[in-house]
Amino acid sequence: MENKRSRPRPKADVDADAAREAADEAQRQLASRLRLRHLNCFVAIAQExxxxxxxxxxxxSQPAVSKTLVELEQWAGARLVERGRNGAALTVQGERFLRYALDATRAVEASALALARQDAHAAPALRLGALPTVATALLPxxxxxxxxxxxxxxxxxxxxxxxELLRAVKAGELDLMVGRMAEPAMLQGVSFEYLYTESLLVVVRAGxxxxxxxxxxxxxxxxGFPLVIAGERTAPRHHTEAFFETHGFAVPEGAIETQSASVARLIVAGSDAVWIVPQRVAQSDIDAEVLVQxxxxxxxxVEPIGILRRSTATxxxxxxxxxxxxxxxxxAA
Known part of the structure; x- marks a missing residue:
């Protein structure tokens, strides 16, 4: 019986295998170079x-930290941190790397605790972030x-x-936060679980x-009365301004701007000021007839509120x- 000669593999398949082998070898070399000090350094930069x-x-020393960061960026073939006068900000590649660096450093910390045989019941406090309006309305x-x-x-x-809360969640400084849905680009590596939709009310004191x-x-x-509104660059303020513009008005000069619900509540309860406020913040005072809608x-x-946390975090x-x-x-609310 005549032996059949094996047919040569297509060049495209050979090239693809060679590319995969090269990528695997590069990954092995990078894994052999990467040390815990690199991860700790990068996490510290992201958080600080x-x-x-x-x-x-x-x-x-700062040069030592800079050198470690440069090593990481050379291995990654991309800039991970933008340095500037306002500090260090992670790039998109940096945020992606941070998710895994945090998991790795926390796994090492947990392993160290296990080796030290520390009391399993001595758990660290939960770190919860919340918008000022949400904190008074939902957290208590x-x-x-x-x-x-x-x-x-x-x-x-x-x-x-x-x-700022979203940045802290990404950096592992918060276990979870209760806040607003952000733009998709800002939610990379973060999950959003819907809780409720926020509306605004106009309230004054009783009488x-x-x-x-x-x-x-x-x-x-x-x-025609003094106005209390949310501070600039906040979602309630943005919706308030848009509401005024729709009706042909602008935010009047002399308005009191604050993110503190307790301060705003005291001002409105003790004066003729008018407060434009998220409904859940004022609802308990309305129910108690201290404030009137x-x-x-x-x-x-106008705003979906939910629970946000790192997607990869256990x-x-x-x-x-x-x-x-x-x-x-x-x-229930």
């Missing part, structure tokens, strides 16, 4: 946002429920702007001249319990 603060945190009841279920677990609450008006006051009449059309259903049991309490309180 300047090379100087990262160096101080790691007890290293949710945290009371959580503490009833996990009395020994501490919770550290951090309030800030949505963008206010506008509250005693038998008819619905005009927006012009409302703007004015029948002026205001932006409705959901700790205690964090899952807290998230469930947030869901239940959002639904």
């Amino acid at each position: 946002r300047t090379l100087a603060r990262a160096a101080a945190r790691l007890h290293l 009841e949710a945290l009371l429920r959580f503490k009833a279920l996990r009395p020994q677990m501490g919770v550290k609450i951090h309030t800030d702007s949505n963008a 206010h001249p506008l509250a005693n008006d038998s008819g619905a006051p005009s927006l012009g009449a409302v703007l 004015i029948d002026v059309p205001a932006p409705q259903g 959901l700790d049991e205690a964090i899952g319990v807290l998230a469930q309490q947030l869901r239940e309180c959002a639904q």
Whole structure:
């Protein structure tokens, strides 16, 4: 029987195999070079946002931190951190690398704790971020429920702007946050779980001249009183300004701008000021008849609020319990 000669493989297949082998070899070499110090350095830069603060945190010189970062960028073949006068900001490639660097460094920390045989019950406090408006509207009841279920677990609450809280979640500084949905580009590596949609109300103190008006006051009449609104570069402020523009008005000069619900509440309760506020922030005061909603059309259903956390992070049991309490309180309200 005549032996059949093996047919030569197509050149495209040979080239593809060679490219895969080269990529695998490059990955093996990079894995052999990468050390925990590289990961710790990169995480410190991402969290501290300047090379100087990262160096101080790691007890290293700034040139040493810079050299380590340059090594990482050379191996990656891309810039991971943009350096400038305002500090160090991660690039898209840097944010992608950070997700895995955080998981690796935390795994090492957990392993060290296991070797040290530390008490498994001595768990660190949960780190929760929330917008100022959400913090007053949703957190109190949710945290009371959580503490009833996990009395020994501490919770550290951090309030800030949505963008800053989102940055902290990505950097692993927060376990989860309750905030607004951001642009898709800002949500890379972050999951969003919808809780509720936020609407705005116009409220005044009980006994206010506008509250005693038998008819619905005009927006012009409302703007005849001192105004309390959210600060600039916030979603409630953006929707307030858009609402005014739709009706031919602008934000009046002399308005009081604040992100503090407690400050705004005291000002409105003790004066004739008018407050444009997210509904859930004012609802308890409206129910108690301390504040009164004015029948002026205001932006409705303008902002989806939800739970945001790192997509690759393992959901700790205690964090899952807290998230469930947030869901239940959002639904109940």
